[in-house]
Amino acid sequence: MSENKQSENLLQPEELSPAVELTEKVLAELDRVLLGRSALHRMVLIGILSQGHILLEGVPGVGKTALVKALGQLLNLDFNRVQFTPDLMPGDIVGTHILQQTPDGHREMSFQAGPVFTNILLADEINRASPKTQSALLEAMQERSVTLLGNTRALPSPFFVLASQNPIELEGTYPLPEAQLDRFLFKLIVPHADVDVLDDIISTRRRGEPPVPTWSMSAGQLNQLFDVMDRIFLPKPVSRYISRLTAATHPNASETTEDVKKYVTYAASPRAAIAMAEASRASALLAGRPTVGFEDVKAVASAVLNHRVILNYQARFDSVDTFTIVDSLLATLDETDLNLPDDLEIRSA
Amino acid sequence: MNTDNKTIRRFRIKMAALLILKNILAFATVWGLLWGTVVIVLRATIGMPPLALLTGAIGLIVGIGCAVALALRHIPTRTALRASLDKHSGAGGLMMAAETVELGNWRRQMPLIKPPRLRWRGGAYWGRFLGAVLFVCISLLIPQRFVEISKAQPLDIREEVNELADGIDVLKEEEIIELAEAKILEDKLAQLQAEASGEDPVKTWESLDHLADTLSQEAADAAQDALSETERLTEAETLSEGLINEGSEMDAKLLMESMAALSGLVQEAAQENELFAAQLPDLAGDGDSLTLDQLKEISAALRLTKSDIYDRLVKLREVNLIDLETLKACEKLGQCNSDGLAAFLAENADSKSVVECISGWCRGIGRGPGHAPMTWSEDTTEEGAKFKAEALPLSDIASLEDSEIVGLSIGTPSVNTSSEPSQLGGLSGATTGGGSSFNQTVLPRHKRAVKRYFERP
Known part of the structure; x- marks a missing residue:
């Protein structure tokens, strides 16, 4: 019976332990930076390990942006933030071609990469942009590439979109279509902090600024986590x-x-x-x-x-x-x- | 076999046992209800004995086999059971993974796998099963009379039938009806009793009434004959007693006429009544000169014969075939009083015969029948004259039961002030002014009674 079993595929404890320690370290650091959000941090890390995009929904000021920034620092990944507004254009996200003069005097169209060319893109208040702009993210989120003027450019790996949206002040917003929602791995609700957490924040944080992470993960360690995930x-x-x-x-x-x-x-x-x-x-x-x-x-x-x-x-x-x-x-x-x-x-x- | 597989095997056997028990109980319940119903139906319709119906238990055995097979088909797979053990042991997928991959060092870290507890809420199953068992037992043990519906619910007419049977026996015994006729009546009565059904009691009651009417009619005819005979016998007895007691006071002529009249009455009675003929002494010689002893013997025979006739009527009365008034009438007609008869005969012998005088003496003064001769036409039929028995439909009976009295009149009866004579009763159909006759259609069986009444001397 045991001959038929795939003994080489199952991760052994000694292989799994380093990965688990890394995740615990990330979670501990996140919990230290952002107080009272352990469950949210756990789900966000699950989303990152699954290489999925996350939609965070919560009222302003509950720490959505801080969480994404801390995550970028911890994972040692490039991080760009785009504040979505109704007049934001697709080119403002994916980039555009601009006419430039070469040193030899010729002029040519050169591609100016948009903020999407990063590891972590924080799409803040994504539902405030027009559907046209929202749809510019579809290919990036699913294919992890951007096609402009017939030219497809791969995005950096890993690539995550962490979008936030405000459940209130819905006037002038454009609810995300089902096709776009389906591309988010998770939709996480960011709740209000309770009294004890608020007390901790105002007692330990000057002007509410979160501490800078003291530790960050290397690219190799992140890839190691992804490898463990595969097994x-x-x-x-x-x-x-x-x-x-x-x-x-x-x-x-x-x-x-x-x-x-x-x-x-x-x-x-x-x-x-x-x-x-x-x-x-x-x-x-x-x-x-x-x-x-x-x-x-x-x-x-x-x-x-x-x-x-x-x-x-x-x-x-x-x-x-x-x-x-x-x-x-x-x-x-x-x-x-x-x-x-x-x-x-x-x-x- | 490793520990996991042993645990799974034990868990699987336990689950199989529970599923088998559950299926058996469910099937046995359904089979019990079905079996009990079939038992009751078969016992009710064709009266099959309960012991023969015990063969239904074979179906139970077959059913248990089916229930076991069905339960075995629904036993969860080993993979599903492994997943269940994993879930309830908190193995976090390790036990499930152990089916396809080698756990290696993880086996040491895997929690102890214990078979979870299986809980079956089988109270309802047991309750229904016990109910079905009870139902089967009741269906098999209930007395046959409670389930028999093949025969219609019989109508209890034993009392009426016995009464009519007694009546037939009396009529037969007294030779009022022929033996053949009695046999027919008895057969009819037996058939009526056999076919008496509670579903249609009206039909039965009507048939009983019809039979009772037939018997009563025969008895009434016989009673009427008996009354006439008693009357004649009483006349003869009165004359005989008169001759015994006061014969010495009569002159020779009247005595001779009386002796002749008595002789005629006695011979006439002897022809009609065999008993009297048997009791009658030898009247050899001249009938006009009876000795005192012969007169006494004649009186005794007459009394005996009257007593016998009275006894017959008593028997008819005992079986309710005649009413009490008839019996009293017979008793009255049988009373004999001859005191002063000699004087009465001496007084009236010139204008009437001795027989007429005796008749008048015994009956007293009455209006008597008319002297007009009776002419009988051809025999009538019962068509149109006989009441045609017709059962009312059930709905009409019901409506009669539901009927209500809507009012009662308390007004004074109206008085007919017309000068014309009323044409009611016996004068109905006769024309005023005389010279006409009264015609009345009577049924053949009433002819004899009418004739007898109007032809009385």
Whole structure:
């Protein structure tokens, strides 16, 4: 039996430990820089390890930009910030050709790279730009390249878009279309800080300025993390669970819930299942395991699915949000797919 | 086999056992309800004995086999069970991964895998199963009379049938009806009892009434004959007693006429009544000169015969075939009083015969029948004259039951002030002024009674 097993593929503890230590170090540093955001830091790091783009939603002043800046410093990656405004043009992001005179007196069009040519792009208040400008990011986010005048240019690797949007002051904003939302691995809600955290901030931070990270990761270490990520094992029952969970967001699915049937208009795409699998791997890595468990899927499911499941007006009338829908799915769907009768249940010994 | 596989195997066996038990209980419940229903239906419709229906238990055995096969098909796969063990042990995917990859050093760090507890909320299954078992037991053990629906619910007419049977026996015993006729009536009664159904009681009651009417009619005819005979016997007895007690007071002529009249009455009675003929002493010689002993014997025979006739009527009364008034009438007609008869005969012998005098003496003064001769036409049929029994439809009966009295009149009855005579009762159909006859159609079976009434001397 053991002859058939792929013994060389599973990460051994001694291989995994350095990667886990690195992630713990990043998380500790982030927690030191930004107070009271441990869960958010964990999800952001999962997103980075999954090489996915993250949409941060929160009111102004909760530390979205500070988080992205600290992350860039910690990962030792190039970081550009673009403040999206209604008059922002695609060329302002991806770059443009300008006429320049060469030393020999000739003139030629030379490409002036935009801010997208970086490792981490902070698209601040992305929903304030026009759809035309928002769509300029589509290729960059999916293909990690930019095509201008028929000339395709690869973006630096790794490339992450960390966008932020404000859930209030929606007048004059352009909600992101589903196609663009689907390209974000996570949509993370950045909540208000509680009293203890606020107390810590004002007592320890002069003018609220966060401390500069004292440590940063090298490019090699980052690549090492990505290599470890590739070797995190996804067991078949877990991948099956991810597939069933994604399919269950469809109102016509066999394993769906009454809430989904009642409130969901558009279900999650296959890209959601892929994102969930990747994010689950990263979650397992952060937990120090070489294999993905059901708990990893459950940890990332809401962040992966909440912006991909589109609800109808009835849900708005009944004050039902996507988190409620995803929670009901997670509570209802049996991870192990045992298909046991309702009156038969398994309890941990 | 490593520890993981042993654990999974144990867990799988435990789950299989639970699923098999659950399926068996579910199937046995369904089979029990089905079996019990079939048992009741078969017992109710064709009266199949419960022991034969125990063969239904074979189906239970087959069903248990099917339930086991079905349960085995639904046992989760080893992969699913491994995933379940992984989840409940908090192995974080290591146990699942162990199925396809070698864990290596991770095995030492893997938590102890313990089979989770299986909890089956089987109370409802057990409850339904016990209910089904109870149902089967009841269906098999319930007495046959409670489930038999093949026969219609019988109508209990035993009392009425017994009464009519007694009546037939009495009529047969007293030779009022022929044996063949009695047999027909008995067969009809037996058929009526067999076919008496609670679903259509009206039909049964009507048939019973019809049979009772037939018997009552026969008894009434016989009673009427008995009354006439009693009357004649009483006349003869009165004359006989008169001759015994006061014969010495009569002159020779009247005595001779009375003796002749008695002789005629006695012979007439002897022809009609066999019992009386058997009791009658030898009246050899001249009938006009009976001895005192012969008169006493004649009186005794007459009394015995009257008593026998009275006893017959008593029997008919005992089975309710005649009313009490008829019995009283017979008793009254049988009373004999001869005190002063000699004087009465001496007084009226010149204008009437002795027989007429005796008849008048016994009956007293009455209006009597008319002297107009009775003319009988050809036999009538019962067509149009007989009441045609017709059962009311059930709906009409129901409507009668639901009927209500809407009011009662308390007004004074109106008085007919017309000078014309009323044409009611016996005068109905007769014309005023005389010279006409009264015509009345009577049924053939009533002819004898009418004739007997109007032809009385």
